Amino acid sequence: MHKQHVVIRFCGDSGDGMQLTGTMFSSLSAILGNEISTLPDFPAEIRAPQGTLGGVSGFQVQLGAGIHTPGDKADVLVAMNAAALKVGALGSKFNVPDALWNEADSQFKRDAVILIDTDSLTAKDLEKALYKTENPFTELGLPESVQIIPVALTQMTKESLKDMGLDNKTVLKSRNMFALGLVCWLFSRPIDQAVSFLESKFQKKPQLIAPNVKVLTDGFNYGHNLALNIQTMTIQKSDSLPSGQYTSIAGNKATAWGLIAAAEKCGKRLFLGSYPITPATDIMHELAARKDMGVMVVQAEDEIAGVCTAIGAAFAGDLAATSTSGPGLSLKGEAIGLAVMAELPLVVIDVQRGGPSTGLPTKTEQTDLMQALYGRNGECPAVVVAASTPANCFDFAYQASKIALENMTPVVLLTDTYLANGTGLWQIPQLSQLPAIQPQGAPEEFRGNYNPALRDARGVRYWAYPGMEGYEHRNIGLERDANRGIISTNPENHEQMVRTRQAKIDQVANQIPLLQVQGNTESDTLLVGWGSTEGHLLAAAKELHCAIAHFNYINPLPKNTAEVLRQYKRVVVCELNNGQFAAYLRSKIENISLLQYNEITAQPFSVDRIVNFVNHV
């Protein structure tokens, strides 16, 4: 059976290695020429009690050609235990008593293939997953069209490893490799590729290579020898990707690397001040490991110190950044205001998560937009940009750095859990191909008569920092005199400075690309989105045969925004919040009439639901 694209969901206990299995399978598929888009979906608990519904960890990947998202629902579900099966069948209704499978809530399709470990369906397992009967499939009301592949995964893995002299715990942990072998068979993946992948994966733990390869191969052969009435599948290779070197990359890593590239491009040192917070911490992990690139990371005592150490480094002449999530952005607000007032370059990365307050730390949401735009005291404009795929987190981290350094302003880069943990294909760039970055240094002519209010024709002040002889000055968070740079409480001067700072942000519009419309531009319907929803909106627009305009630059907006939006009869702004971008657009474009589609489930969009909404509105 040949498929254009296929969605696979790996589900098990959070200790079952589902993230690793999913990541490996995705990378294998990418190497074989598929486009990939992945969605890890794990519980906030590090290890919930084994076999319980709360501990189910999932990893979904869509493979094929012309794909934009990890897919709404799975074609294939790999369920490592009874709890995973239940969560897969009932979705968010998994804890509703007597709930039955239904298409809307289920995480897999009506005709899905389910691969399940039958050794994990004992009476005890079923009890832990709150089943009431001994037959989980009947109890869940699975439709007959679902095909079940029952596999005694635990037994087979034990059998496979019996002569290896491994302890029971290690043996049980290898179940995921047996499952991966089976999936490789199901999708006609050549096993040797997976083997060499394992070999490089366990380079530093060579004792693990042989057992893992053995289990993987046995799983693959088991599938081969199964006399089951299941057709193996092949998946369409991508034909739309430009030729080049590729890897698969997660959004947080891409973000970190974008900063590294920007720093090297302009010859500045990269400084990150940060404090651990889900889901942003991987950015700090990645940069802390990149001392080979000369990156300096200070794990600060709190969120405020994270941004403040970065402001200190910016004052001293570095490319400075801080990474956080929504609650941390709240804490950093006052200091970001200082960077606005002191007109220092600063990159603030907000990996958005479900809020408010602690909210849903491991889930995704677009609810920090207003906070990024306005969450500071006073008239306090900053540039706001948003990445829209895991891979372009690299581009927008790079762009955020460029805009900050060239315009002496904080830039807030918005990503979210979905982008941060999700992976996609990334065409590896060379530094020489990336746009030049020219920090706004203070010219020689101001040596000896420099002050921090001096600016160029664009209204961007000049940057002098300690170590530069003859440019000594005092910078301030207090209002400064427009000409002399010293403290001023003069009323006219304050108004002038508020307008100057605003104009400086507004002129950034001259440096960013115009808004592009994709899809069917002849349609009278335009889908509008921003940030991480681009893939879902592209997929929805394709099904709806309508147009789509997606925003990466939020403040300032592309110059042609009003013009583009006015060309369409129906403009539907789709967001994972209660309408923040729609409200922002209304405030920026006079008398614009916008429809809204909002989901606030702390999950990525469902393409089906968007299509359904637009068709019925």
Next chain:
Amino acid sequence: MDASQFKSNQPVKFCPGCGDHAICMALQKAMAQVGVPTHQTVVISGIGCSSRMPHYLNTYGFNTIHGRGGAIATGVKTSHPELNVWQMTGDGDCLAIGGNHFIHEIRRNVNLNICLFNNRIYGLTKGQYSPTSPKGFVSKSSPFGTVERPFIPAELVLGARGTFFARTLDVDMPTTVDCMIQAAQHQGASVIECLVNCVIFNHGTHNWIADRDTRADRSIVLRHGEKMIFGKDNDKGLALDYSQGLIPQLIVVSADDERVLTHDATTPDPTLHRMLAMMGQDEVKGESLEAKGEELPIALGVIRRVEAESYDEAVNQQIEEVRAKSKATTFDQLTQTLEQWEIK
């Protein structure tokens, strides 16, 4: 270098009679004697009267936001250890809103020179009690007297594993300048508690030691390697009394008593430094010295100065070591280390 080189062209706007005037002049003198050029000297401050200081110094300066000077100074010094970085802060800025940054810059031992102006009051917000106001202190926000237990800065610094602590009086210029110079030369977080008088809201708070008539008897200037002798006639000395149970007590003895201690600021064990720094602090705790019959003087000068690796140095050294060992040190080399494949 000359102190005038460190004077900015800004008129000094501290209240007439404020202790900060003296500290400002002491700073200019100390910076000149330390000899780091103005363009390599950085003064970071938060908010408060003390935090106005950068405006009056012809160096790189940054008057930031309330409480955060410590974190910002940490960023400056860590990223650029070649700079001589000072932090100006007060008892509110440093010990209340900025308390967390303060203990952590000390714990990390960031090579900063921190001038903590202690006037035991919030001046810029016009007269509220501070974390160092004595218990019972009446202010606009404590009209019936505070019920809070105050911080004693020395105790906090030592508790955070501080490597340098000095205490000075605004009216004692020579000791102040000396402490500042030693602080600048110390490799690590150096805290100088400057006892300053707020002429408007807390006038005379330090008079019990600052008064010309009583200062010599109520304070002792500790000097490394010198005997602990004080008093108007240099007739008194400090000694340890082991007769009062398990824990020895500091006592005042005659200057010629052979038990008089010699000050060693460099002993890693902080026990004696703490005892010295805590002398005379009962007054702060709200207990009258007279009532207690207290005769121990308050300690001024450099009480503690021990060597330890500074954070900024360690961070930069680790980066250099990793870089020296790494094959990939540029972005293009880094991307080569990725697992990758070609799409044609």
